[in-house]
Amino acid sequence: MRLFDRAVVRVLPAVPRSVVRRVASPYIAGSTLDDARRVVAGLNAEGMRATVDVLGEEIARPDEAEAIARAYRDALAAITEDGLEANISIKLTGFGLKLDEGLCRELVFGLVADAHRRGTFVRLDMEDSSTTDATLELYRALRAAGHDGVGVVLQAALRRTLSDVEELAALEPSVRLCKGIYVEPPSVAYQGFDEIRTSFVACLDALLAGTGHVAIATHDEWLIERAVERVDGVGSGRYEMQMLLGVRADRARRLVADGHPLRIYVPYGEQWYEYSLRRLQENPKVAGYVAKDVLSRLVPRRSA
Numbered sequence: 343m344r345l346f347d348r349a350v351v352r353v354l355p356a357v358p359r360s361v362v363r364r365v366a367s368p369y370i371a372g373s374t375l376d377d378a379r380r381v382v383a384g385l386n387a388e389g390m391r392a393t394v395d396v397l398g399e400e401i402a403r404p405d406e407a408e409a410i411a412r413a414y415r416d417a418l419a420a421i422t423e424d425g426l427e428a429n430i431s432i433k434l435t436g437f438g439l440k441l442d443e444g445l446c447r448e449l450v451f452g453l454v455a456d457a458h459r460r461g462t463f464v465r466l467d468m469e470d471s472s473t474t475d476a477t478l479e480l481y482r483a484l485r486a487a488g489h490d491g492v493g494v495v496l497q498a499a500l501r502r503t504l505s506d507v508e509e510l511a512a513l514e515p516s517v518r519l520c521k522g523i524y525v526e527p528p529s530v531a532y533q534g535f536d537e538i539r540t541s542f543v544a545c546l547d548a549l550l551a552g553t554g555h556v557a558i559a560t561h562d563e564w565l566i567e568r569a570v571e572r573v574d575g576v577g578s579g580r581y582e583m584q585m586l587l588g589v590r591a592d593r594a595r596r597l598v599a600d601g602h603p604l605r606i607y608v609p610y611g612e613q614w615y616e617y618s619l620r621r622l623q624e625n626p627k628v629a630g631y632v633a634k635d636v637l638s639r640l641v642p643r644r645s646a
């Protein structure tokens with residue numbers, strides 16, 4: 343990332359929310375479930391699947407966790423009602439993992455049972471490394487209770503991930519593999535760009551050598567190419583490519599045109615701000631976008 347872009351990333355939290363909202367709008371379906379339905383239907387029409395994420399990570403009270411669970415139940419109902427090719431992705435902290443683990447379990451078991459009745463699927467997103475053990479443990483508990491329509495996420499940046507792949511193998515798991523977005527200490531995570539890529543490929547090879555399903559979640563061209571080489575000859579029922587809404591949409595279309603199953607991560611909800619900051623901080627062109635937006639507000643547009 344260029345120096346100017348890095349500087350803008352640092353000051354992003356000071357950028358007015360209205361500017362962040364406008365610049366980040368491609369990454370978010372909108373504030374309401376109807377927005378998400380519309381965006382998912384559009385993706386489906388382009389041959390892409392979706393996974394719906396209700397935004398809202400930081401919660402302080404049990405009723406907030408219950409509200410997130412209700413929002414997800416509504417999303418599941420909408421997916422069934424509209425016949426959408428979509429599932430849901432959930433963050434356990436939003437369900438109260440750090441507040442009351444018992445409540446979190448109860449809400450997630452209830453949601454997964456609802457998804458099961460509807461014949462759809464729930465992905466447990468992976469958060470920072472303080473939640474890895476608890477997330478994998480809940481995943482195992484769900485599978486032990488006979489819920490097969492549930493998957494988990496592993497982060498290539500974490501040093502433990504290759505052994506997590508091995509330990510999960512007997513479950514024939516559904517794993518989304520991504521680099522990992524959280525800042526972690528060197529004792530826990532690889533820090534170098536190339537080290538993380540190497541780990542990603544090693545974990546991908548181990549997952550493909552197993553018998554579960556692999557969702558390959560990356561926009562990194564080098565990794566996409568390594569993945570495409572590796573899935574050649576692997577049945578399309580064993581893998582899918584995954585990308586975030588608004589990121590490298592042309593590349594996503596090309597993957598679909600080449601016959602790869604592909605799913606787009608579709609976030610929606612009122613709590614768009616933190617998610618938007620994360621996406622903007624990863625966007626190599628962030629400075630240009632923010633500057634353009636600020637300038638267009640300062641310089642009045644000429645009427646056509």
Ligand SMILES: Cc1cc2nc3c(=O)[nH]c(=O)nc-3n(C[C@H](O)[C@H](O)[C@H](O)COP(=O)(O)OP(=O)(O)OC[C@H]3O[C@@H](n4cnc5c(N)ncnc54)[C@H](O)[C@@H]3O)c2cc1C
Nearest residue numbers: 467468520521522523559560561562584585586607621625
């Ligand atoms: C479907 C999906 C689900 C995910 N789930 C999780 C999860 O549960 N837990 C977790 O920790 N992380 C998750 N992530 C995030 C992931 O860990 C990475 O932080 C993120 O994908 C960036 O890594 P990358 O592999 O795309 O490579 P990068 O090297 O970061 O990006 C590669 C290239 O993609 C383009 N690009 C990337 N981001 C942007 C952007 N915002 N705007 C414009 N261009 C961009 C740029 O050209 C960049 O050079 C998920 C990612 C995806 C795609």
